[in-house]
Amino acid sequence: GAVVSQHPSRVICKSGTSVKIECRSLDFQATTMFWYRQFPKQSLMLMATSNEGSKATYEQGVEKDKFLINHASLTLSTLTVTSAHPEDSSFYICSARSSSAGTDTQYFGPGTRLTVL
C-alpha cells in the first residue's frame, strides 16, 4: 500500500514552454501533497504544500506564478512549470501525506527529471 506515482518520469522541453507534472496517490486519499525539488547531489528542498480544494502554500523564494500547483482531487496534484528556462532543469519529487491508522507519513513518488533546453 501507500504507492505514489508521477508522470512523466522524464521530460525534455524547449525554453519558454510549459510542462505539467502529475502526482497521484494510487491506493489512499491524500488531503495534502508536497512538491520538492532536488538538484544534483543535493537534498530535497520543499517547494510548496498542496491542499485539496484550496490554494497551495509556497515556501519562501518559490515563485508561485512560475510553479502552478493544482490539487483538484484527493488523489491528484499537478505541478506546472510555466515558461520553463534551463535553470528550472531539476528533479522534481512529489509526496502524499497519509494519515491512516493514526500515523502521519509522507510517501514519495519516483520523481520527474525535467530538462529544459
Place this chain on the structure above:
Amino acid sequence: AQSVTQPDIHITVSEGASLELRCNYSYGATPYLFWYVQSPGQGLQLLLKYFSGDTLVQGIKGFEAEFKRSQSSFNLRKPSVHWSDAAEYFCAVGVPEDFNKFYFGSGTKLNVKP
C-alpha cells in the same frame, strides 16, 4: 527553526560490516523522525519512522534507528551491510502542527566495498 544535520556526506564500509549513519535535528518539541533511502535517479523509499513510544524502531531491510532526546539524534544502524544497501540516505524531521512538513538533512551517500 527546524533543521536537520547529517554530518557525514560520504561513508564507505565493507560488505558485512556494521553501519551507523548520524542524524541530529533542531526542533522545539518532539518531532516526527524519518529515514529514507534513495537510489540514483529514483524517488525516496521509507526505511523507518519514529512518532512516539519505544525509542528504538525497526525498519525494513534490517535497518533500525534509535531516538535519543538528550542528544537530539536519530541515528540509523544496520549490523551487517549488503552491497545492495549502497545508496543515499536522508534523515527527515516532520512538523506535526504544519501539515507535517518535512525538513531534510543533506544526505549521506553510502558506498559498500566488496
